[in-house]
Amino acid sequence: MVTWFEIPVINMDRAKAFYEKVFNIDISLHKMDGVEMGWFPNKNEVGVATGTLIQLDEDYKPSSDGVVVYFSSEDVANEIERVETSGGKVLINKKLISEENGFFAQFIDSEGNRIALHSKK
Template sequence: MVAWFEVPVIKMERAKMFYETILDISILINEFGGFKMGWFPNNKKPGEATGSLVQHEHYVPSLTDGPLVYFSCEDVSNVLNKVEAAGGEVLQPKTEIGDGHGFMGLLKDTEGNRIALHSNA
């Protein structure tokens, strides 16, 4: 049901480098209408959402407020192992969800957002 998500950032280049480093992706930066956006890759597969980093005066990063975005990955541990070197903080290590739902972990990004990870392994 999720079609699009936006992650607030204070410094686009810092956030771009962080997410590119931990997720092994490339983020394309675009500016329009006073918004600076860093678009995550879009595989255009049905049922897969994509989104953007957003730098704008009305977008405020938060560790506690607002929705929690989960990024899919092959192994939560592999991503969490890159977080501190990239300038973030691990908030919760890889944790089994139970009932065959895989694993999750939490991190604080360079902008102060709480972000979650999910993997089946």
């Protein structure tokens, strides 16, 4: 049901560098109607959500209190070990949910957003 997400940022360059390092990806920068956006890689697959880092006005602020976006990964240990060296803070290290549901971890990104990871192993 989720098709798009937006992660508010204060400093696009800092946030772009953080996410590129943690996830080992390239984020492409775009400006649309004066809004700075950093698009996550998109495979254009039906039913697969993608999103953007977004720098907007003062009403669009990073938060650790709202909705939490979960990023899928092969093994959450890979990304969570890069969080602090990239400028974030680990909140929950890799933790087993259950044998059938896999693992999760949570962190605060470089901008102050609570973000989570999920993997089967």
